[in-house]
Amino acid sequence: MLFNSLEFLLFFVIVTGIFFILPHKFRWFHLLIASCYFYMAFVPVYIFILAGTIVVDYFAGIFIENAPPSKKRLFLLISLIANIGVLAVFKYYNFFIENINLASTSFQLPYLKMLLPIGLSFHTFQAMSYTIEVYRGNQKAERHFGIYALYVMFYPQLVAGPIERPQHILHQFYKKQVFSQDDFFVGFKMMLWGMFKKVVIADRLAIYVNQLYDKPHEFNGLMHFIGAVFFAVQIYCDFSGYSSIAIGAARTMGFKLMTNFKTPYQSVTVSEFWTRWHISLSSWFKDYLFYPIAVAKRNWGIWAVVFATLITFLISGLWHGAGWNFIFWGFLTGLFIIIETLLKIKSVKIRKSPLKKVAGILYVFLVFAFTEIFFRARSIKEGFFVVKRIFTGAWTMPESTAIFSNFSLVLSVALIVFLFYAEAVFADKIIESKLDERKNANLVFGISILSMIILLGVFQKLSFIYFQF
Amino acid sequence: MKLIKYIATIFFASLLLSIAATWLTNKGLRKSGVDFYGKINAAGKAGNSTNLLLVGSSRVLKQVNPEIIDSVTGYNSFNYGLNSGTIKTWYNIIDYSLRLNKNVKLILLNVDYYMFDITGDPYKDAYYYPFEKQVPGLILNSSGTINLVHQLKVFDIALYDDYAKYAAIDGWLRPNRILDGVYKGYYPNRQLNNFETIANFKSGNDKISVTQTGLKLLDSCISLCKKNNIKLVLVMAPYFKQYSPAKYFTNFNAVIDSVKELADKSSIPFYDYTTLSIADDQQYFYNVNHLNSRGAAVYTQAIADTIKKYFSGL
Numbered sequence: 001m002l003f004n005s006l007e008f009l010l011f012f013v014i015v016t017g018i019f020f021i022l023p024h025k026f027r028w029f030h031l032l033i034a035s036c037y038f039y040m041a042f043v044p045v046y047i048f049i050l051a052g053t054i055v056v057d058y059f060a061g062i063f064i065e066n067a068p069p070s071k072k073r074l075f076l077l078i079s080l081i082a083n084i085g086v087l088a089v090f091k092y093y094n095f096f097i098e099n100i101n102l103a104s105t106s107f108q109l110p111y112l113k114m115l116l117p118i119g120l121s122f123h124t125f126q127a128m129s130y131t132i133e134v135y136r137g138n139q140k141a142e143r144h145f146g147i148y149a150l151y152v153m154f155y156p157q158l159v160a161g162p163i164e165r166p167q168h169i170l171h172q173f174y175k176k177q178v179f180s181q182d183d184f185f186v187g188f189k190m191m192l193w194g195m196f197k198k199v200v201i202a203d204r205l206a207i208y209v210n211q212l213y214d215k216p217h218e219f220n221g222l223m224h225f226i227g228a229v230f231f232a233v234q235i236y237c238d239f240s241g242y243s244s245i246a247i248g249a250a251r252t253m254g255f256k257l258m259t260n261f262k263t264p265y266q267s268v269t270v271s272e273f274w275t276r277w278h279i280s281l282s283s284w285f286k287d288y289l290f291y292p293i294a295v296a297k298r299n300w301g302i303w304a305v306v307f308a309t310l311i312t313f314l315i316s317g318l319w320h321g322a323g324w325n326f327i328f329w330g331f332l333t334g335l336f337i338i339i340e341t342l343l344k345i346k347s348v349k350i351r352k353s354p355l356k357k358v359a360g361i362l363y364v365f366l367v368f369a370f371t372e373i374f375f376r377a378r379s380i381k382e383g384f385f386v387v388k389r390i391f392t393g394a395w396t397m398p399e400s401t402a403i404f405s406n407f408s409l410v411l412s413v414a415l416i417v418f419l420f421y422a423e424a425v426f427a428d429k430i431i432e433s434k435l436d437e438r439k440n441a442n443l444v445f446g447i448s449i450l451s452m453i454i455l456l457g458v459f460q461k462l463s464f465i466y467f468q469f
Numbered sequence: 470m471k472l473i474k475y476i477a478t479i480f481f482a483s484l485l486l487s488i489a490a491t492w493l494t495n496k497g498l499r500k501s502g503v504d505f506y507g508k509i510n511a512a513g514k515a516g517n518s519t520n521l522l523l524v525g526s527s528r529v530l531k532q533v534n535p536e537i538i539d540s541v542t543g544y545n546s547f548n549y550g551l552n553s554g555t556i557k558t559w560y561n562i563i564d565y566s567l568r569l570n571k572n573v574k575l576i577l578l579n580v581d582y583y584m585f586d587i588t589g590d591p592y593k594d595a596y597y598y599p600f601e602k603q604v605p606g607l608i609l610n611s612s613g614t615i616n617l618v619h620q621l622k623v624f625d626i627a628l629y630d631d632y633a634k635y636a637a638i639d640g641w642l643r644p645n646r647i648l649d650g651v652y653k654g655y656y657p658n659r660q661l662n663n664f665e666t667i668a669n670f671k672s673g674n675d676k677i678s679v680t681q682t683g684l685k686l687l688d689s690c691i692s693l694c695k696k697n698n699i700k701l702v703l704v705m706a707p708y709f710k711q712y713s714p715a716k717y718f719t720n721f722n723a724v725i726d727s728v729k730e731l732a733d734k735s736s737i738p739f740y741d742y743t744t745l746s747i748a749d750d751q752q753y754f755y756n757v758n759h760l761n762s763r764g765a766a767v768y769t770q771a772i773a774d775t776i777k778k779y780f781s782g783l
Binding site: 181184185188405411435436443459 | 471626628
């Protein structure tokens with residue numbers, strides 16, 4: 001079930017309505033059933049994979065807590081192997097086999113013919129964070145199976161995050177949520193803003209980007225440059241739009257999910273960008289991969305950071321997709337951060353000069369747009385083709401592009417400018433304001449955003465990019 | 470209470486805006502003179518004296534020049550070619566034209582290998598047929614939410630894509646505008662041939678999608694013409710021979726043969742221009758599937774000669 005569908009609108013109204021009607025003791029059950037229904041709306045049978053990992057991690061958590069120190073690690077390993085094993089089979093098996101088959105001339109191994117379970121990497125990482133935190137002693141093992149299942153399956157963040165931590169969300173399921181007009185008001189505006197980013201901007205830009213990458217050979221340098229810029233904005237609006245809707249939907253019921261994006265395009269260094277983009281994943285990697293590696297290799301000095309950065313981003317690339325282009329994308333991103341680390345480039349210093357700040361913002365955007373070419377392309381080769389075409393191809397606008405009218409182009413640029421201006425100046429202030437605050441601004445915001453969704457939205461039910469991960 | 474008041478206010482205000490925008494868009498589309506809507510408007514124009522309809526995809530839109538046809542044959546033709554259209558769109562164009570224009574004598578329909586893949590037809594009913602009420606027999610393929618919203622009418626604006634919105638604005642600002650260089654619906658491809666595109670065209674084992682509904686629609690076109698006592702002629706424009714889709718799609722010949730079979734069965738003439746002398750000369754092509762304006766002139770001349778020879782004085 002997509003957030004940008006009428007089915008979801010109906011689902012949301014019913015689930016939220018019943019949530020507040022029910023006595024507190026039944027609410028977890030209601031949310032769990034609703035989450036199962038939400039997940040099964042994609043491919044029903046995959047619920048069994050999810051159920052399997054939930055059972056393993058639930059018991060692993062209890063065993064880790066109860067086990068003597070020498071055995072704790074064993075139960076953690078069992079949990080991690082189960083989770084990573086599921087990822088390995090359903091997400092990476094075919095990639096692995098493809099590479100073996102390419103290298104082999106004497107035999108060909110069979111492929112697994114099935115779709116990737118939706119949001120697999122998200123809920124697997126969320127489940128792993130639970131057992132790791134229990135192992136570290138930062139979280140008590142959850143004894144209520146239903147509440148633990150809800151921790152993994154809570155529908156707003158089930159298929160594309162934010163990837164929550166047990167310390168942040170588990171206790172909220174026990175708290176009696178009383179209907180708050182202010183929470184609902186803020187959540188509603190978040191959902192509206194997320195929907196605007198998804199259907200008005202991301203899906204409009206997707207029309208251009210998808211056709212460009214379907215036949216990259218047919219387009220010149222300028223069109224590929226526009227495509228790279230558009231995709232950088234598209235993926236931001238698509239993913240941050242999803243996060244806004246998810247956080248907003250949870251907020252209407254009183255739950256507070258973690259922030260996933262903090263205006264990343266206002267970053268002045270690539271390192272800073274990754275502290276403001278997909279924060280729940282970046283911080284997951286930082287806590288569970290980067291720091292352990294950096295600490296383990298601390299004798300290496302600065303090279304420990306370089307090594308940890310490189311490993312983290314290579315794995316981050318692999319997390320995003322089972323393809324060499326994703327690994328290369330991770331490598332490129334890591335490389336830019338390593339260069340900044342070695343040159344000791346700090347955001348704080350850059351922000352002191354307005355000129356440097358503008359240059360920094362532009363630099364970060366272009367670097368991100370450049371690296372995302374490999375993220376969007378179907379292979380590294382195709383990614384290099386696009387880069388080459390941008391630098392060596394013609395920079396003329398075709399008299400009429402078959403894929404995008406000039407009207408759409410102008411409209412898209414105007415909407416992007418509006419988005420960045422709104423996010424820099426007023427969006428957060430208005431969205432976070434309560435019912436009695438900024439009354440006129442809230443009214444104008446609500447009417448204009450809802451009207452723009454209706455008048456300028458692209459209602460083709462395009463899926464969210466991050467669903468595939 | 471404050472919350473309900475807020476949500477009700479913004480929904481009500483947006484609904485009013487939506488109704489106004491839908492009304493303005495539908496009115497604007499009826500004034501449009503360009504692209505799809507321009508053609509629909511031209512077809513439904515009162516006193517339309519067009520008696521030869523040129524129907525097909527971009528391989529008609531960019532390749533058949535009514536100026537040449539008219540001067541050679543004496544007919545009054547109009548190019549109803551539409552980018553990426555399939556038999557579904559063509560059927561609708563023919564149906565709509567015949568309902569509103571009683572002067573039509575001859576219809577030239579270009580055969581494309583992908584014409585039966587109606588699921589790939591870009592002209593969605595809700596976006597592209599604001600005149601449905603006038604054409605009750607129109608073949609519709611929208612479904613589910615889109616159809617539901619379309620029935621409500623007041624939210625039609627949410628269904629229109631950017632092309633429709635632009636056409637509506639253009640209709641208001643420049644009613645019945647005709648683009649520079651466009652003659653009776655013919656949009657020549659003035660750009661030079663795209664050699665790189667041709668070089669990257671590789672042969673393969675893909676299959677063309679053919680739907681049963683698509684095949685039935687061709688049959689319906691034939692029946693429609695017979696019923697209205699109109700001569701239907703099928704033609705097939707040249708492809709660049711070296712990279713012909715026949716090399717790319719394994720069932721290309723089978724698809725074309727099925728069209729020929731249907732044409733034979735219904736005594737509909739079929740003229741295959743894929744062997745025209747210009748088919749292996751790159752200078753006449755924009756890309757593998759499309760002639761440039763130079764090639765279009767040669768191809769149109771060949772069609773016009775055929776019409777003059779076999780179908781004059783209908």
